[in-house]
Amino acid sequence: MTLWLIILGMSVATFxxxxxxxxxxxxxxxxxxxxxxxxxxxxxxxxxIWAPELLLQKGVLSLAPxxxxxxxxxxxxxxxxxxxxxxxxxxxxxxxxxVFDRLF
Amino acid sequence: MPLARTEFQAGLRASxxxxxxxxxxxLVTGVAMxxxxxxxxxxxxxxxxxxxxxxxxxxxxxxxxxxxALVVVLAAFIVNLRLLMYSASIRPYFTGEPLGRRLLVSxxxxxxxxxxxxxxxxxHPGAAGKFDxxxxxxxxxxxxWQAAVxxxxxxxxxxxAAWKLEFAAPLAFIAMSVPLLRDKATAAAALSAGITAxxxxxxxxxxxxxxxxxxxxAFGLFTEKLxxxxx
Numbered sequence: 001m002t003l004w005l006i007i008l009g010m011s012v013a014t015f016x017x018x019x020x021x022x023x024x025x026x027x028x029x030x031x032x033x034x035x036x037x038x039x040x041x042x043x044x045x046x047x048x049i050w051a052p053e054l055l056l057q058k059g060v061l062s063l064a065p066x067x068x069x070x071x072x073x074x075x076x077x078x079x080x081x082x083x084x085x086x087x088x089x090x091x092x093x094x095x096x097x098x099v100f101d102r103l104f
Numbered sequence: 105m106p107l108a109r110t111e112f113q114a115g116l117r118a119s120x121x122x123x124x125x126x127x128x129x130x131l132v133t134g135v136a137m138x139x140x141x142x143x144x145x146x147x148x149x150x151x152x153x154x155x156x157x158x159x160x161x162x163x164x165x166x167x168x169x170x171x172x173a174l175v176v177v178l179a180a181f182i183v184n185l186r187l188l189m190y191s192a193s194i195r196p197y198f199t200g201e202p203l204g205r206r207l208l209v210s211x212x213x214x215x216x217x218x219x220x221x222x223x224x225x226x227x228h229p230g231a232a233g234k235f236d237x238x239x240x241x242x243x244x245x246x247x248x249w250q251a252a253v254x255x256x257x258x259x260x261x262x263x264x265a266a267w268k269l270e271f272a273a274p275l276a277f278i279a280m281s282v283p284l285l286r287d288k289a290t291a292a293a294a295l296s297a298g299i300t301a302x303x304x305x306x307x308x309x310x311x312x313x314x315x316x317x318x319x320x321x322a323f324g325l326f327t328e329k330l331x332x333x334x335x
Binding site: 002003004005006007008009010011013014015017018019020021022023024026030033034035036037038039040041042043044045046047048049050051052053054055056059061069072073076077080081084085086087089090093094097098101 | 125128129132142143146149150153154155156158159162163167173174176177180181182183184185186187188189190191192193194195198199200203206207209210211213267268269271272273274275276277278279280281282283284285289290291293294295296297298299300301302305306312313316317319320321323324325328
């Protein structure tokens with residue numbers, strides 16, 4: 001039941017975001033600062049999602065080689081930077097995770 | 105209203121290379137949702153109604169952790185803030201269109217078609233056939249995405265937990281964010297947001313994500329300003 005509530009809430013929120021500016025009347029102009037600020041949203045938000053997943057182990061910062069998620073993530077970052085390919089990045093990261101898991 | 109054939113077909117053709125990126129991401133999303141224990145019916149409903157993969161993955165992670173519904177919805181809203189940007193950016197191309205068409209564009213406004221659309225019409229907001237081109241992009245994208253998520257859900261339940269497929273979710277976010285880092289201001293936004301997210305991870309209600317977004321935007325704007333005054 002809660003799950004359906006979440007789905008409903010997400011649907012309304014997401015559609016609202018997409019429709020927001022498209023449904024504004026023609027004469028409304030957007031402030032320059034807002035348009036500039038929105039440009040940094042994707043990079044900021046997407047990085048904020050994965051950074052804790054890599055750097056924290058059980059909620060504690062872990063930069064030791066025993067943190068195989070961090071090592072695998074660095075491999076994935078290198079692949080994403082070099083090839084800009086979603087599938088290659090994910091496969092490389094998963095393979096690296098298993099390799100580092102065996103090593104350490 | 106009949107679609108202008110040529111622009112519609114141009115959109116269809118342009119969408120084909122995109123499917124190579126959309127299919128694996130949809131597949132991974134489906135597999136990750138299944139691995140996280142979201143039932144297939146609800147996962148598919150989310151895919152059709154929400155139709156935004158990044159927020160689905162983020163929501164799945166929170167649902168598995170047992171976060172309250174409102175927190176999940178708010179986190180999805182923050183993840184999808186970029187859709188606000190797309191909506192603002194694509195608005196000048198559709199201001200004259202009827203409400204029904206603008207609602208349709210709203211529903212189908214996702215990363216890849218948005219980027220292709222801007223590439224084609226970039227500096228010509230008055231050009232003809234924009235809506236038809238957008239629909240040509242949107243239909244294959246939608247079909248491919250839903251089919252891929254469905255396939256991922258079917259396979260995902262049968263894959264062993266030892267494969268650690270739940271790690272595919274953060275990897276997908278790496279795949280989406282790293283190619284965006286083309287200039288110093290964007291890199292500053294990403295770096296500062298990432299550090300903030302790590303430092304504020306313990307905060308309740310996922311406030312860390314909202315804080316990280318705010319800090320990232322501020323650092324991006326600040327770096328942009330700094331570079332402009334230097335030049």
